Every structure is written in structure tokens, then in C-alpha cells.
Amino acid sequence: MSSIPTVIAVPRLEQPGRLTQARVAVSEWTKLHSLRSTRWSLLAATVLTIGFPLLFATILSTRANPLQEHRHSALEVALAGVNVSQLAIAVLGVLLITGEYSTGMIRATFTAVPKRLPVLWAKLVVYAVASFLLMLPCVLIAFFGSQAILGRKDLLQISFTHPGVARAVIGGAVYLMLVGIFAMGLGAIVRNTAGGISTFAALFFVIPPLLNVLPTTWNDAISPYLPESAARSIFALTTDAHSLAPGPGLALFCGYTALAIAIAAVLLVRRDT
Amino acid sequence: MAARLVGMIEAQGLTKDYGEKRAVDGLSFTVQPGVVTGFLGPNGSGKSTTMRLILGLDAPSAGDVTVNGKHYRDHPTPLHEVGALLEARSVHTGRSAYYHLLALAQTHGISKRRVTELIDLVGLHEVARKRAGKFSLGMGQRLGIATALLGDPSTLLLDEPVNGLDPEGIHWIRNLLKSLAAEGRTVFVSSHLMTEMALTADHLIVIGRGKLIADTSVEEFVRRASGGTVLVRSPQASSLRDLVLGEHVSVTSTEPGLLEIGGLTAEQIGETAATHGIVLHELSPQQASLEEAFMELTRGDVEFKAGETASPSVADGVAA
Incomplete structure (x- = not known):
């Protein structure tokens, strides 16, 4: 014990910097990439977004029977992974918020950024940019990869420049990004991992099929306006009478996302930590 | 700088x-x-x-x-x-x-x-x-x-x-x-x-x-809480008790020949004893330890008291 110095000199900080929104964003980027759960979720999203279409295309091209070919569309194959990887993206969106609450990290975060809202904005921007930049190449690889596989048997060929195709493929990445930040908003509202994931799953996977028990006219009147179906129109090539066009669908889902974030922001400032 | x-x-x-x-x-x-x-x-x-x-x-x-x-x-x-x-x-x-x-x-x-x-x-x-x-x-x-x-x-x-x-x-x-x-x-x-x-x-x-x-x-805290009692050991304890008892003086005795006197200083007690020829074997001012001072001051402010609750598990966290 004699080795413990009586006077412990803490190194001084020459120039303490001000707290800024940009710095909070840098901090959130560090938080994002320094967690194992982030790396696993994003790896899962990447593998699923690319792997599913390639698998789907391979199965179709080996078993193809010209009579069944038209039951699938080229884009359905290319974007098949989006339906699965959205879960990984949504779970990560929830976790990036709720993980701070479950571990107590949020107290350290809000001690460093006591105004709190800059943390929410930074998390949203960092996750939106990171997920979009990662998912964009994934959907492009999925499209060209699945087309190449199908092309060997001359099946389901569609050009990237065909009207609506580029929009739908890139829309797949936009969809995943928006789902991620929508889930982040849900996570910030419920502040609990299980609750956040359940809420997302209820909105996206449970409620839409439940509406099928309604009379058809009701179902057709309500379904297109649910968050999930509005969002899906972003990457649909064709729209039928009972779904929204890509533009309005995108706008409506952005509205839902903005609403979730607005509620989260109000609660974030008001609630005790 | x-x-x-x-x-x-x-x-x-x-x-x-x-x-x-x-x-x-x-x-x-x-x-x-x-x-x-x-x-x-x-x-x-x-x-x-x-x-x-x-x-x-x-x-x-x-x-x-x-x-x-x-x-x-x-x-x-x-x-x-x-x-x-x-x-x-x-x-x-x-x-x-x-x-x-x-x-x-x-x-x-x-x-x-x-x-x-x-x-x-x-x-x-x-x-x-x-x-x-x-x-x-x-x-x-x-x-x-x-x-x-x-x-x-x-x-x-x-x-x-x-x-x-x-x-x-x-x-x-x-x-x-x-x-x-x-x-x-x-x-x-x-x-x-x-x-x-x-x-x-x-x-x-x-x-x-x-x-x-x-x-x-810290010093003031201890001084305040110790209450300034003096421990006195004497073969003539009961005579001393009668001599010092007064309006602002408290005397308690836990065993024969031992008094704990509050309200007087050790000097005052010693002088009284000397004046009346009372033999003292011990005369010691009691300084409460910091721990005791703390217990004394927060008594009644502890949320659950060990003796008062039926469930020991509730009391455990607080008794420490």
C-alpha cells in the first residue's frame, strides 16, 4: 500500500471543447461501431439481403418450368431478402436506444449531453446513413446477382433502366433505412428491448394479416394506409387498386416515422432517466 | 494554462x-x-x-x-x-x-x-x-x-x-x-x-x-452528537448522584458504582467530588464515535427499522 501516492495529479485538459451536435454525431458513430451486437445485426442484414435473392434465383433456375415462371417477378426475386433483413435492421434500431437503458449507459450519455435531444438526432442520422450506405450495395448486388443467375436460363429478365426498376431496387434500401429509424423511434418510446421489438413486430407482422378477417371492403379501405403496406409500396414495381403508389406510400411512411420520432422526442425530454 | x-x-x-x-x-x-x-x-x-x-x-x-x-x-x-x-x-x-x-x-x-x-x-x-x-x-x-x-x-x-x-x-x-x-x-x-x-x-x-x-x-458533527456525557466510577456512586442531580443534569446507572452523567463537564463533576471527599476511580468524558454519532442522528430516519418489521429480508438492506 505504500506505493500509493498521497497526491494524485489528474492531467489537466488544455482546451475543453464545447458540446456540439456534430460532436454528438461522431460520438454516436463510435458507439454504433464499437458494439458486437451492431456488427452481428448488420452482418445478418447484409447476408439476408443478398443471400435470399441469390438462393431464390438459383432454385428457380434449376427447377424452372416455363409454365410457372410468370408466377414470380424479377423484382420479387431481387428484393426477396428485404422482407427478411428488415427484422435485423429493425431489431438493431430498437437496440441502439434500449440497450442504453437496459445497461444504464443512458445516464452516462445524458450526463455528457444533458439537453438529450442532440443524442436522439445523432442516433437517427448516424443509423440512417450507416444502414442506407450498407444496404444500397446489398440491394444492387441482389438485383444484378439474381438477374445473372436467372439469365443463364433466360428467365425473368428485366433491365435496370426499365421504368420503375431502379426506383424499386434503390427503394429497397430506402425502405430498410426508414424501417430502422421507425424502429428506433419505437425503442425510444417504450425504452425496453422486448417491448420495442414486440411493438414493431405487431405493427409489421401481426396486424396486417389480422385485417383479413375484416369485410373485404373495410380491409381494402384500411390496409393500404397501415405503416407496413405504405412502406412496401416504396419497392413495389407495380401497384394494384388496393395499394398506394410509391410516392404517396413513401410520404405516408415518412409521416408515421416522423410521428414516432416526435413522440419519442417529447418523452425523451420530459421523462426521468 | x-x-x-x-x-x-x-x-x-x-x-x-x-x-x-x-x-x-x-x-x-x-x-x-x-x-x-x-x-x-x-x-x-x-x-x-x-x-x-x-x-x-x-x-x-x-x-x-x-x-x-x-x-x-x-x-x-x-x-x-x-x-x-x-x-x-x-x-x-x-x-x-x-x-x-x-x-x-x-x-x-x-x-x-x-x-x-x-x-x-x-x-x-x-x-x-x-x-x-x-x-x-x-x-x-x-x-x-x-x-x-x-x-x-x-x-x-x-x-x-x-x-x-x-x-x-x-x-x-x-x-x-x-x-x-x-x-x-x-x-x-x-x-x-x-x-x-x-x-x-x-x-x-x-x-x-x-x-x-x-x-x-466532521468535528462539529461528532461533538454535537456525542451529547457530552461523562462516565464516573466511584464506590460512593449513590452519594455523588444525589449531589449532582439538578434541573439540567441527567444521571443513569447501568451497574452499581457506575454513573453516566449528562449536563456537566468532567471538571465540574471532579470538583464536586473533591469538595465532598468522594473517591473517584474513573472520570472519563464520553466521545461518541463518528459511527455512533451518525446512528444517533439518523435514528428514526432510517426507512425501515430492523426491530419493527416482520420481514427480515426487508430490513437487511438497511441495517448495514
């Missing part, structure tokens, strides 16, 4: 209710720079809540608290004003100590070099890249100390910093707190252990059930 180091915490009628329960009840106090101020109270007396109120993590139900003249959230460089170690762990278990510190440092543009300096200072060099979830309680406390020091703050808030530390670590913390105070910083450190505070603190703020019980120097 070194930045200014003037810090002060001022609470005015600070009150916090959680539903029906009042955790902090009209607390007013000032924590001064340059000394270590101990924040003492039994478990559950509202110390951690008060710390959270100071940092704005919880909003007060009534009253107000400022740090260096402003609400904590209104400072442009919060980490340079206050460094905090909160009692409950405040670290993501999946992140390494290095990235935990770096992420917090980056909010204020604090360099990687300072992060490594602090990791070395608290002795976490070898485990800095390991996930914080694998840390022992003591390593977690060291990481908390490094977090608190990141912004070179003028005020330090430390909630039960010695919890889980080994004797060497406790010794190190004591020296650190004294060094920080000697540099002119405000050091506000909570504990439910009186003996720990006796070794570290210069000034004490004592609370029980969320209310202020004492705001005083």
Missing part, C-alpha cells in the same frame, strides 16, 4: 416525489469548492436521487439545484463543469472501456490521448479493450472514476465510489479525492459508511428520509 476551477453546488428546497413516495424532501444546501464534502445517509435516504437531480437526469418535483450558478443542462461544456460517478452502473456492458470513454469524450471534442491518459491513471490499461460487462465491481468503479475525470471538471459528484474496491483501491480513492479538493475543485461524495467519510471528508451533509439532518464540519 489551467482552466478556472471554481465550482459550487446549490440546492434550494429540492424535492422529489416518485408517485406517493417522497424521496427527497425540501433539501437546501451548498457544496463549497476546495474541500471534500461527504454526503451521508442510510441506504434509501435519497442520496442517489439528489445526485440525479443535480445532473438533471431526474426533474425535481419542487425546488431547484444549480451547479456553478446554472442548471447543469444549460452549461455549454457540461463535462467540464461536472464529472459524475453514479452508483448504479452506467456503462454499456457490450462496449470496451476504451470505446466507452472515447464516445463520451467525443461529445466535447476531447482527444483520444486524454482517454488513454485517464485509463492509465485509474489502472485499467490491461483491460481497456475488454468488454465492460466482464469487469469486476472494482474495475467498474475505476472506469466510472475515469469517466468522471474526462472533462477535467470543476465539480465532482461521486456516488458511493468505494463500493467494491479493495483496500488498496479505497486508499487510492481517498488520496484522489483529497488531491482533487486541494486543487480547488468541488468534491461531493456520498456514502452510507460513516467511517469512510471520517477518513476522507472535511465537511458533511447528512440526510435521512430525504430530509437534511446536518450540514456541518
Whole structure:
């Protein structure tokens, strides 16, 4: 014990910097990439977004029977992974918020950024940019990869420049990004991992099929306006009478996302930590 | 050149209710720079809540608290004003100590070099890249100390910093707190252990059930609580008792020949005995230990008393 110095000199900080929104964003980027759960979720999203279409295309091209070919569309194959990887993206969106609450990290975060809202904005921007930049190449690889596989048997060929195709493929990445930040908003509202994931799953996977028990006219009147179906129109090539066009669908889902974030922001400032 | 180091915490009628329960009840106090101020109270007396109120993590139900003249959230460089170690762990278990510190440092543009300096200072060099979830309680406390020091703050808030530390670590913390105070910083450190505070603190703020019980120097605290009784052993104890008994004098006797006299000094008792030829075998002023003083003052303010509750499990956490 004699080795413990009586006077412990803490190194001084020459120039303490001000707290800024940009710095909070840098901090959130560090938080994002320094967690194992982030790396696993994003790896899962990447593998699923690319792997599913390639698998789907391979199965179709080996078993193809010209009579069944038209039951699938080229884009359905290319974007098949989006339906699965959205879960990984949504779970990560929830976790990036709720993980701070479950571990107590949020107290350290809000001690460093006591105004709190800059943390929410930074998390949203960092996750939106990171997920979009990662998912964009994934959907492009999925499209060209699945087309190449199908092309060997001359099946389901569609050009990237065909009207609506580029929009739908890139829309797949936009969809995943928006789902991620929508889930982040849900996570910030419920502040609990299980609750956040359940809420997302209820909105996206449970409620839409439940509406099928309604009379058809009701179902057709309500379904297109649910968050999930509005969002899906972003990457649909064709729209039928009972779904929204890509533009309005995108706008409506952005509205839902903005609403979730607005509620989260109000609660974030008001609630005790 | 070194930045200014003037810090002060001022609470005015600070009150916090959680539903029906009042955790902090009209607390007013000032924590001064340059000394270590101990924040003492039994478990559950509202110390951690008060710390959270100071940092704005919880909003007060009534009253107000400022740090260096402003609400904590209104400072442009919060980490340079206050460094905090909160009692409950405040670290993501999946992140390494290095990235935990770096992420917090980056909010204020604090360099990687300072992060490594602090990791070395608290002795976490070898485990800095390991996930914080694998840390022992003591390593977690060291990481908390490094977090608190990141912004070179003028005020330090430390909630039960010695919890889980080994004797060497406790010794190190004591020296650190004294060094920080000697540099002119405000050091506000909570504990439910009186003996720990006796070794570290210069000034004490004592609370029980969320209310202020004492705001005083450590010496004054002990003097006040000991009540100034004098222990007297004499073969003529009953004669002495009759002689000293008076309006402001209390005498209790636990065994024949032994008196505990309150309200008179040892000198007065000795002189009375000499005047009347009474033989004394012992005459000793009773100084309550700090621990006893604390128990005495917070008696009745402990939330659950061991004797009064049927469930020992409820009492356990508080009796410590």
C-alpha cells in the first residue's frame, strides 16, 4: 500500500471543447461501431439481403418450368431478402436506444449531453446513413446477382433502366433505412428491448394479416394506409387498386416515422432517466 | 494554462416525489469548492436521487439545484463543469472501456490521448479493450472514476465510489479525492459508511428520509452528537448522584458504582467530588464515535427499522 501516492495529479485538459451536435454525431458513430451486437445485426442484414435473392434465383433456375415462371417477378426475386433483413435492421434500431437503458449507459450519455435531444438526432442520422450506405450495395448486388443467375436460363429478365426498376431496387434500401429509424423511434418510446421489438413486430407482422378477417371492403379501405403496406409500396414495381403508389406510400411512411420520432422526442425530454 | 476551477453546488428546497413516495424532501444546501464534502445517509435516504437531480437526469418535483450558478443542462461544456460517478452502473456492458470513454469524450471534442491518459491513471490499461460487462465491481468503479475525470471538471459528484474496491483501491480513492479538493475543485461524495467519510471528508451533509439532518464540519458533527456525557466510577456512586442531580443534569446507572452523567463537564463533576471527599476511580468524558454519532442522528430516519418489521429480508438492506 505504500506505493500509493498521497497526491494524485489528474492531467489537466488544455482546451475543453464545447458540446456540439456534430460532436454528438461522431460520438454516436463510435458507439454504433464499437458494439458486437451492431456488427452481428448488420452482418445478418447484409447476408439476408443478398443471400435470399441469390438462393431464390438459383432454385428457380434449376427447377424452372416455363409454365410457372410468370408466377414470380424479377423484382420479387431481387428484393426477396428485404422482407427478411428488415427484422435485423429493425431489431438493431430498437437496440441502439434500449440497450442504453437496459445497461444504464443512458445516464452516462445524458450526463455528457444533458439537453438529450442532440443524442436522439445523432442516433437517427448516424443509423440512417450507416444502414442506407450498407444496404444500397446489398440491394444492387441482389438485383444484378439474381438477374445473372436467372439469365443463364433466360428467365425473368428485366433491365435496370426499365421504368420503375431502379426506383424499386434503390427503394429497397430506402425502405430498410426508414424501417430502422421507425424502429428506433419505437425503442425510444417504450425504452425496453422486448417491448420495442414486440411493438414493431405487431405493427409489421401481426396486424396486417389480422385485417383479413375484416369485410373485404373495410380491409381494402384500411390496409393500404397501415405503416407496413405504405412502406412496401416504396419497392413495389407495380401497384394494384388496393395499394398506394410509391410516392404517396413513401410520404405516408415518412409521416408515421416522423410521428414516432416526435413522440419519442417529447418523452425523451420530459421523462426521468 | 489551467482552466478556472471554481465550482459550487446549490440546492434550494429540492424535492422529489416518485408517485406517493417522497424521496427527497425540501433539501437546501451548498457544496463549497476546495474541500471534500461527504454526503451521508442510510441506504434509501435519497442520496442517489439528489445526485440525479443535480445532473438533471431526474426533474425535481419542487425546488431547484444549480451547479456553478446554472442548471447543469444549460452549461455549454457540461463535462467540464461536472464529472459524475453514479452508483448504479452506467456503462454499456457490450462496449470496451476504451470505446466507452472515447464516445463520451467525443461529445466535447476531447482527444483520444486524454482517454488513454485517464485509463492509465485509474489502472485499467490491461483491460481497456475488454468488454465492460466482464469487469469486476472494482474495475467498474475505476472506469466510472475515469469517466468522471474526462472533462477535467470543476465539480465532482461521486456516488458511493468505494463500493467494491479493495483496500488498496479505497486508499487510492481517498488520496484522489483529497488531491482533487486541494486543487480547488468541488468534491461531493456520498456514502452510507460513516467511517469512510471520517477518513476522507472535511465537511458533511447528512440526510435521512430525504430530509437534511446536518450540514456541518466532521468535528462539529461528532461533538454535537456525542451529547457530552461523562462516565464516573466511584464506590460512593449513590452519594455523588444525589449531589449532582439538578434541573439540567441527567444521571443513569447501568451497574452499581457506575454513573453516566449528562449536563456537566468532567471538571465540574471532579470538583464536586473533591469538595465532598468522594473517591473517584474513573472520570472519563464520553466521545461518541463518528459511527455512533451518525446512528444517533439518523435514528428514526432510517426507512425501515430492523426491530419493527416482520420481514427480515426487508430490513437487511438497511441495517448495514
